[in-house]
Amino acid sequence: MGQLSWPFIILLLLTIISAVVVVAERNIVRAAVSLGLSFLGVAGLYLLLHAPFLAGAQVLIYVGAITILILFAIMMTAQRLMRPPRRALETWILSGAVATALFGTLAYVIINTRWHEVDRAAQARPDVDYVPVLADSLLQTYLFPFEVASVLLLVALVGAIILAKEERID
Amino acid sequence: MDPLNAFLIVSAGLFSVGVFGVLTRRNAVAILMSIELMLNAANLNLIAFARFGDPTVLAGQVFAIFVLTVAAAEAAVGLAIVLCVYRNIRHINVDDLHILKW
Numbered sequence: 001m002g003q004l005s006w007p008f009i010i011l012l013l014l015t016i017i018s019a020v021v022v023v024a025e026r027n028i029v030r031a032a033v034s035l036g037l038s039f040l041g042v043a044g045l046y047l048l049l050h051a052p053f054l055a056g057a058q059v060l061i062y063v064g065a066i067t068i069l070i071l072f073a074i075m076m077t078a079q080r081l082m083r084p085p086r087r088a089l090e091t092w093i094l095s096g097a098v099a100t101a102l103f104g105t106l107a108y109v110i111i112n113t114r115w116h117e118v119d120r121a122a123q124a125r126p127d128v129d130y131v132p133v134l135a136d137s138l139l140q141t142y143l144f145p146f147e148v149a150s151v152l153l154l155v156a157l158v159g160a161i162i163l164a165k166e167e168r169i170d
Numbered sequence: 171m172d173p174l175n176a177f178l179i180v181s182a183g184l185f186s187v188g189v190f191g192v193l194t195r196r197n198a199v200a201i202l203m204s205i206e207l208m209l210n211a212a213n214l215n216l217i218a219f220a221r222f223g224d225p226t227v228l229a230g231q232v233f234a235i236f237v238l239t240v241a242a243a244e245a246a247v248g249l250a251i252v253l254c255v256y257r258n259i260r261h262i263n264v265d266d267l268h269i270l271k272w
Contacts, residue, residue, distance in 0.1 A: 004176060008176065012180050015180065015184060016180070016183055016184065016187065019184055019187040019188070019207050020187055022187075022191060022200075022203055022204065022207060023187055023188070023190050023191030023194065023195065023200075023204055023207075028197055028199065028200055031200060031203060032199075032203065035203050035206065035207070038184075038207065038210070039206075039210065042184075042210045042213070042214060045177065045180070045214060046214075046217055049177065049217050049218055049220075049221040050221055051217050051220070051221070051231055051234075053231075054213075054217055054231055054234055054235070054238075057235065057238055058213075058238070061238055061241075061242055062206070062210070062238075062241075065242065066206060066241070066242065066245045069245055069246065069249055070199060070202070070203060070245070070249065072249075073199050073249040073252055073253060074199055076253055076256070077199065077252065077253065077256040077262050091193070091194060092194060094193075095189075095190050095193035095194045096190065098189065098190075098193060099186040099187070099189050099190035099193070100186070102182075102185070102186050102189055103182055103183060103185075103186035106178075106179075106182035106185070106186070107179050107182055110175055110178045110179055110182065111175060111179075115172075115174060115222070130228060130231070133226075133228050134228050134231050134232065137227075137228050137229070137232055138232055138235065141232075142232050145236060149236055149239045149240075152239065152240065152243055153239060153242070153243055155243075156242075156243030156244075156246050156247050157246070159246075159247050159250070160246040160247050160249075160250040161250075163247065163250035163251055163253070163254050164249075164250040164253045164254065166257075
């Protein structure tokens with residue numbers, strides 16, 4: 001261990017603890033707010049990874065848009081299910097076992113893999129501004145997927161409106 | 171600990187928490203929230219590899235942007251479907267959503 005910087009540890013705790021609150025809190029409004037906190041923690045981790053554009057997009061899209069969208073959905077489906085009946089204990093134990101086994105397997109594989117040596121070179125490299133590089137690759141190499149993504153967003157917009165539209169039966 | 175490994179393990183933890191949420195939650199909105207957690211874990215992986223991989227190629231960050239786009243579309247359509255289900259059967263408890271079985 002060692003040389004884990006304290007911003008990393010703080011962001012790690014923020015992210016994981018709020019994520020646990022999201023899945024464990026029975027009041028779903030609290031869970032949604034905690035989800036926003038978790039997204040903020042992930043945005044901070046992106047900053048540590050020298051991805052400032054992604055961090056900004058994360059704050060705008062996830063913290064700003066998706067959390068609010070989820071809160072709206074909660075309000076529009078608000079009912080006695082705000083505090084749903086508890087699941088059977090065996091479901092909790094079984095799900096916990098599955099999640100723990102998954103985490104254990106992933107951690108084992110991650111720790112025992114020898115990653116390519118490029119990462120050592122990248123750590124020694126002085127930090128360059130990645131945003132222009134990102135812009136170039138997004139609008140040159142990946143121009144076609146970029147345009148397809150805009151069509152996808154349009155289709156999702158139309159689909160969401162049609163699905164959620166109040167139907168008048170007369 | 172290697173920084174790359176540290177980020178990957180955080181991401182694995184976030185993903186496992188999301189899996190636990192999908193398995194235990196009954197409210198459809200809460201399940202969508204857990205799925206968002208898992209998408210975030212995937213993005214964290216992609217960006218960590220973009221940082222510690224070849225720094226001249228930012229394919230990881232570009233891919234993360236597309237994941238972000240698809241996640242936004244998924245949230246919008248998913249929540250619209252949840253709203254539609256609620257309007258029809260007045261609840262969104264996934265354990266009782268068995269109309270398609272008929």
